[in-house]
Amino acid sequence: MTEKTFNASDESQVADRKKKELRGRERELEDLRVVLSTKEGRRFYWKTLCDCGVFKSSFTGNSTTFFNEGKRDIGLKLLADLMEADAKKYLLMTEEAKD
Structure with missing residues (x-):
């Protein structure tokens, strides 16, 4: 099966691509809501x-900081996804983590 070449000057193709991306993002967020x-x-x-x-500093004073920042960057993306999916679950998670 050959995929049609995307033409960025074709408004209908651009609109279709945006709809497809939005549906994909909403599916990701719904999956996360199920997990949460x-x-x-x-x-x-x-x-x-x-x-x-x-929730901690990544600075070490040496090159390990770069590794820590890479991990932290992924964590911040996960946190942003959580907040977009259901910010109330973040509050619930913090309460549950105290127990």
Whole structure:
């Protein structure tokens, strides 16, 4: 199956591509909402954010800082996705993490 070549000057193709990307993003967010709907999913997500170093400084004074910043960058993206999907679940996660 050959895919039609994308033409950025074709307004209908651009509109179709935007719709497709929006549907894909909404699917990602819905998947995340499903994960966050369970205590186990929230616990896993919280641990991942912590492992990425989101809540601590990445500075070490040497080249390890670059490695830490890479992990932290991924964690910040995950945190942004969480906030976009369901910010209330973040608050719930912080409460659950205290227990």
